[in-house]
Amino acid sequence: MSERSGTPADDPFRGRQPTSHEQRAGQPWDASYRDGPAPWDIGQPQPAIVRLASGGGFAGAVLDAGCGTGDNALHVASLGLPMLGVDVAETAVAIAQEKAGARGIDAEFVVGDAFELGLLGRTFDTVLDCGLFHTFEGEERRDYVTSLASVTDRGATLYVLCFSDVDPDNSGPHPVGEDELRAAFGRGAGWNIEAVEPSRIETTFAADGMPAWLATITRI
Ligand SMILES: C[S@@+](CC[C@H](N)C(=O)[O-])C[C@H]1O[C@@H](n2cnc3c(N)ncnc32)[C@H](O)[C@@H]1O
Numbered sequence: 001m002s003e004r005s006g007t008p009a010d011d012p013f014r015g016r017q018p019t020s021h022e023q024r025a026g027q028p029w030d031a032s033y034r035d036g037p038a039p040w041d042i043g044q045p046q047p048a049i050v051r052l053a054s055g056g057g058f059a060g061a062v063l064d065a066g067c068g069t070g071d072n073a074l075h076v077a078s079l080g081l082p083m084l085g086v087d088v089a090e091t092a093v094a095i096a097q098e099k100a101g102a103r104g105i106d107a108e109f110v111v112g113d114a115f116e117l118g119l120l121g122r123t124f125d126t127v128l129d130c131g132l133f134h135t136f137e138g139e140e141r142r143d144y145v146t147s148l149a150s151v152t153d154r155g156a157t158l159y160v161l162c163f164s165d166v167d168p169d170n171s172g173p174h175p176v177g178e179d180e181l182r183a184a185f186g187r188g189a190g191w192n193i194e195a196v197e198p199s200r201i202e203t204t205f206a207a208d209g210m211p212a213w214l215a216t217i218t219r220i
Pocket of ligand 1 (some may be wrong): 019
């Protein structure tokens with residue numbers, strides 16, 4: 001077992017070490033999904049992801065890391081690509097599974113830890129991270145990047161859509177600097193940053209979105 005997983009116990013984190021976000025929030029991610037939509041759960045795919053998909057950005061087997069209730073994953077899956085959505089929040093995964101069934105879209109959603117992606121036992125050609133990376137700090141980022149590397153082969157593409165720090169007076173939670181993206185996904189860790197472009201992430205409190213980065217990253 002890794003240092004991130006402990007003895008399975010009847011605790012709100014189900015034996016996981018709480019992430020820095022969960023420690024600050026004082027509750028597991030799952031709690032965000034139990035009483036109606038979370039602020040990031042806008043009931044449709046993020047426009048930035050829709051544009052990416054319509055531009056042919058997704059190919060092969062796709063992983064959505066931290067998929068939430070699945071609208072981004074379902075949009076990509078609706079294009080006919082094999083999709084696996086993974087999230088630690090079991091309520092979110094159950095909602096995503098229900099949506100897939102109700103919409104008749106073939107997509108798989110499982111409860112899983114982004115720090116332990118290797119346990120999935122498969123690799124992916126494209127990985128989507130919409131709003132997950134920016135919730136991690138310090139060593140979590142290093143461990144997450146290593147975990148992503150364990151499920152990707154050379155040439156795979158990773159998209160990270162995260163809140164940006166470009167407008168300190170109007171930023172979402174966990175704003176990330178471009179330099180932080182470049183530091184996390186360096187060549188030494190097995191990645192090459194192809195592009196970091198200004199984008200937006202819509203939320204229930206900001207329909208026109210908050211400043212974000214869309215990073216296109218290749219596994220080398
Ligand atoms: C800001 S939400 C974004 C959800 C979804 N991608 C979206 O765009 O609606 C971050 C998601 O990451 C999930 N998450 C946080 N830490 C995780 C981890 N270690 N492993 C897997 N999922 C995680 C949370 O449960 C939550 O659903």
